[in-house]
Amino acid sequence: MQYRTMPNSTDRISSLGFGCMRFPTLPDGKIDEPAALEMMHYAFKHGVNYFDTAWPYHDRASEPLLGRFLSEVNRKKVLVATKMPCWLIKSKEDMHKYLKEQLQRLQTDYIDYYLLHALGKASWKNMKELGVWEFLLEAKASGKIRYLGFSFHDDYPTFKKIANAYDWDFCQIMLNYLDTHYQAGINGYKLAVAKGMGVIAMEPLRGGKLISPLPQSIDKLWKKGNYQPLERALSWIWNLSGCTVLLSGMSNMEQLKENLTFADICKAESLSDKELKLYAKVRREYLKRIPIRCSECRYCLPCPSKVGIPYIFGVYNEAIMFDNKLRLQEEYKAFIPDENKADKCTNCSACLAKCPQHIEIPTELKKIAEFFA
Numbered sequence: 039m040q041y042r043t044m045p046n047s048t049d050r051i052s053s054l055g056f057g058c059m060r061f062p063t064l065p066d067g068k069i070d071e072p073a074a075l076e077m078m079h080y081a082f083k084h085g086v087n088y089f090d091t092a093w094p095y096h097d098r099a100s101e102p103l104l105g106r107f108l109s110e111v112n113r114k115k116v117l118v119a120t121k122m123p124c125w126l127i128k129s130k131e132d133m134h135k136y137l138k139e140q141l142q143r144l145q146t147d148y149i150d151y152y153l154l155h156a157l158g159k160a161s162w163k164n165m166k167e168l169g170v171w172e173f174l175l176e177a178k179a180s181g182k183i184r185y186l187g188f189s190f191h192d193d194y195p196t197f198k199k200i201a202n203a204y205d206w207d208f209c210q211i212m213l214n215y216l217d218t219h220y221q222a223g224i225n226g227y228k229l230a231v232a233k234g235m236g237v238i239a240m241e242p243l244r245g246g247k248l249i250s251p252l253p254q255s256i257d258k259l260w261k262k263g264n265y266q267p268l269e270r271a272l273s274w275i276w277n278l279s280g281c282t283v284l285l286s287g288m289s290n291m292e293q294l295k296e297n298l299t300f301a302d303i304c305k306a307e308s309l310s311d312k313e314l315k316l317y318a319k320v321r322r323e324y325l326k327r328i329p330i331r332c333s334e335c336r337y338c339l340p341c342p343s344k345v346g347i348p349y350i351f352g353v354y355n356e357a358i359m360f361d362n363k364l365r366l367q368e369e370y371k372a373f374i375p376d377e378n379k380a381d382k383c384t385n386c387s388a389c390l391a392k393c394p395q396h397i398e399i400p401t402e403l404k405k406i407a408e409f410f411a
């Protein structure tokens with residue numbers, strides 16, 4: 039295992055972090071606890087010391103399971119990251135209440151890396167108005183939290199605003215070779231590094247979509263260079279010297295063992311110009327596959343029939359881009375409520391004049407409704 043540090047922290051942090059959002063599960067959807075515990079112990083034994091969880095993961099069962107793991111090992115040797123569920127916070131008292139409960143669930147007196155979960159424009163405004171920074175400083179001063187950060191899922195201008203607002207120790211952003219200009223992206227990474235913040239990379243494999251199945255044209259590009267897609271995706275992140283931890287959600291022991299192997303060998307600033315050019319080529323190939331040029335500006339909303347136009351386009355685009363209809367069909371069913379699905383379009387065409395990309399929205403929605411039917 040290789041270790042890295044953050045500018046504001048003295049911890050030696052494993053470059054592979056354990057993402058506790060994708061534990062192995064049983065057919066009923068609950069965590070397969072013996073299998074998950076076995077994986078955590080194996081990871082710890084092989085040098086992983088950073089474990090990332092959050093209030094809602096696995097229907098709120100992730101923090102308590104990590105707590106059980108902590109009770110079975112030397113707590114001082116583990117770095118625990120968890121997050122304030124910002125969407126549940128209505129007052130400063132709530133901040134105290136959730137932190138207290140999280141400490142209990144995790145069976146610990148302190149949290150090493152505490153994040154405001156999934157900040158975006160609206161939640162940031164709310165948290166700021168409720169005085170979250172004062173709360174965080176108090177919690178840090180009392181020893182309940184060691185380092186302060188936030189995780190993020192909005193656009194770069196919003197990221198910049200939040201990053202510049204306070205002296206954060208670190209941030210957690212979506213980072214992978216495909217999404218260099220999505221959400222905080224590579225500009226967010228550079229800004230965080232310039233500000234002396236640690237960077238935790240999440241979704242390094244885009245939830246697994248960068249691994250399998252691979253569209254033929256992408257597979258061909260990697261094969262030509264004699265590369266493995268998994269190793270390529272992980273090494274792009276570890277190549278970034280300002281990235282402290284690559285967080286991986288691993289769903290079985292085989293994935294953990296594989297990722298541990300790469301964590302031993304992938305080094306910072308080790309990719310050649312030729313290799314970086316191939317990543318750019320693969321990225322361009324993926325982007326070329328996007329069928330609908332929706333920029334998710336949301337100008338088309340609100341739709342009079344409540345169709346979730348940009349979200350639907352996003353799922354459809356991914357289905358085509360990753361050549362993975364089956365998986366995205368599941369996401370379409372699970373994450374787009376029936377009343378907002380594509381088949382609710384009445385062809386009223388109110389959206390047409392509002393779309394700056396001039397997308398034939400009703401025609402596309404009809405096509406998508408049939409595709410996912």
Ligand SMILES: NC(=O)c1ccc[n+]([C@@H]2O[C@H](COP(=O)([O-])OP(=O)(O)OC[C@H]3O[C@@H](n4cnc5c(N)ncnc54)[C@H](OP(=O)(O)O)[C@@H]3O)[C@@H](O)[C@H]2O)c1
Binds near residue numbers: 246286292293
């Ligand atoms: N703060 C936030 O808002 C936020 C949001 C997202 C994630 N996170 C954190 O970041 C962590 C990492 O994100 P992520 O879970 O999305 O990471 P990811 O690595 O992009 O996706 C994890 C998935 O990749 C696949 N995978 C992992 N290792 C593999 C291997 N060796 N071979 C083949 N497939 C492999 C598995 O998919 P299959 O199960 O399909 O095999 C696994 O479930 C999360 O677990 C969570 O702790 C935080």
